[in-house]
Amino acid sequence: MFEEFRNPEKAKTLLEAIHRITRHPCHIMEICGGQTHALARFRIEPLLPKEIQLIHGPGCPVCVTPVPIIDAAIQLALKKEIIFTSFGDMLRVPGSKNDLLHAKAQGADVRMIYSPLDALRIAxxxxxxxxxxxxxxxxxxAPIHALSILQAHRKKIRNFSVLTxxxxxxxxxxxxxxxxxxSVNGILAAGHVCAVTGISEYEELAKCLKLSISITGFEPLDLLFGIYTCISQLENQEYTVQNAYKRIVAxxxxxxxxxxxxxxxxxxxREWRGMGNIQNSGYQIRQKYEQYDALKRFNIKTDNKKETTPCQAGEIMKGKIAPIQCKQFGKCCTPEHPLGAPMVSSEGACAAYYRYNF
Ligand code: SF4
Structure with a gap:
């Protein structure tokens, strides 16, 4: 099914085109962790001109979920009346003291699921x-989370709530x-995000911040075409949005x-783990549906105390260092014994570097 987008001849043609047009050094950030993993898995970066430096962005939801929310999740999970449901990746992400798996070992009813609709069924x-x-x-x-709340409301399922x-x-x-x-000057925007939101917000960003943005997919040809369109803009000093993923993004x-x-x-x-509080950067449940807001329903307060950890996830997600520049990488921090979320998550940059042996 994916072979069409992994064709070696087409990849070679795109790589040659990228080499032909690249003249100046540039820093291109791929936003999504799925893109980071695909770039590492298909060994794309070593094939690019030396002028292009790829840096990894903050687009891994497991990595950016802050410690106070993990602590709140553990607090909720430890309540006897609660069945706590979560995507598998979140179970091993460290909070201030431990993780959800630890809570499960203490007797919490923590269940791994694949969709919020599974949680609704369990409810x-x-x-x-x-x-x-x-x-x-x-x-x-966000749409499937919204749908689960709308369905709970419609079906009058009153024992369901969401920790958002x-x-x-x-x-x-x-x-x-x-x-x-x-030092980011080009962006590979995440195609699946833009498939929901559209591209107008990105057009504003490109213009105001002088960024060359390409909306990109996750297969090798998508990524190479995204890089090509991004470089082509940068070399022409154009700060616009190119949709390099038209088969998915309207x-x-x-x-x-x-x-x-x-x-x-x-x-x-929203508080982003390692990046601090960013204004207007998140969704919260509207008052109309507040009965489905787990923090309000169980009166859980989140405590924004500063993290003390050797993990440099924030620096990685801002593109300031690469995972291998973290002193803990592969030594104290491995997928078996992660110190930070980017090593736990299947979309984390540290996990990508470790898995694909960068
Ligand atoms: S290697 Fe581990 S400690 Fe270092 S930034 Fe990545 S997750 Fe954090």
Missing amino acids: SENPEREVVFFGIGFETT SLFTVPQAISTIAQDKEC PNGNPKARQEIEDVFEICN
């Missing part, structure tokens, strides 16, 4: 228990691009999905 099968879903993600997964840790990407790009220690995104998000969530400030 309807267990009316005597409370079911909490750990809702992490970006604009890509939902982020929006453009504000993070803006923060990174304005950080004087970051200019105005997915209006139905956007409407579901709009119905259930409102924009809020």
Whole structure:
């Protein structure tokens, strides 16, 4: 199914074109962890001209979920009445003291699921228990989270709630691009995010921050075409958005999905792990649906105390260092014994470097 987008001859042609047009040094950030893994897996970076430096962005929802939210998840999971449901990746992400797997070992009813709709099913099968879903993600997964709340409301499932840790990407790009220690001038935007949101916010970013943005997919030819269109803009000093993923991304995104998000969530400030508080960079549940907000329902307060950890995830997600520049990489920090979320997550940059032996 993916072979069409992994064709070696077409890849060679695109690589030759990239080499032909690249004249100046540039730093291109791929936003999504899925792109980071694909670039590492298919060994694309070593094939690029030496002028191009790829840096890894903050687009891994597991990595950016902050410690106070992990601690809140553990607090909820340890309540006897609660069945706590979560994507598998979140179970091993360290909070301030331990992780959800540790809570499970202490007797918490923590269940791994693949979709919030699974959590909804568990809630309807267990009316005597409370079911909490750990809702992490970006604009890509926000519609399915919204749908689970709308369905719970419609079906009158009253024992279901969501601990939300939902982020929006453009504000993070803006923060990174304005950080004087970051040197990003090109962006490979995440195609699946833009498939929901459309591209207008990115057009604003490109213009205001003088960024050359290409909306890109996840297969080798998608990534190479994204890099080609990004370099082509940079070399011509054009600060616009090129849609290099037209088979998936429509200019105005997915209006139905956007409407579901709009119905259930409102924009809020969000704490990003390692990056601090970014204004208007997240979704929170609207007052109309607050009965489905796990923090309110169980009166859990999140505590924004400063993290003390040798993990340099924040520096990695802002593109300031590469995973192998972290002193812990491959020594104290491995996938078996992770010190930070980027080594746990299947989309984390540290896990990509470790797995593909960079
Ligand atoms: S290698 Fe480990 S400690 Fe270092 S930044 Fe990555 S996750 Fe954190």
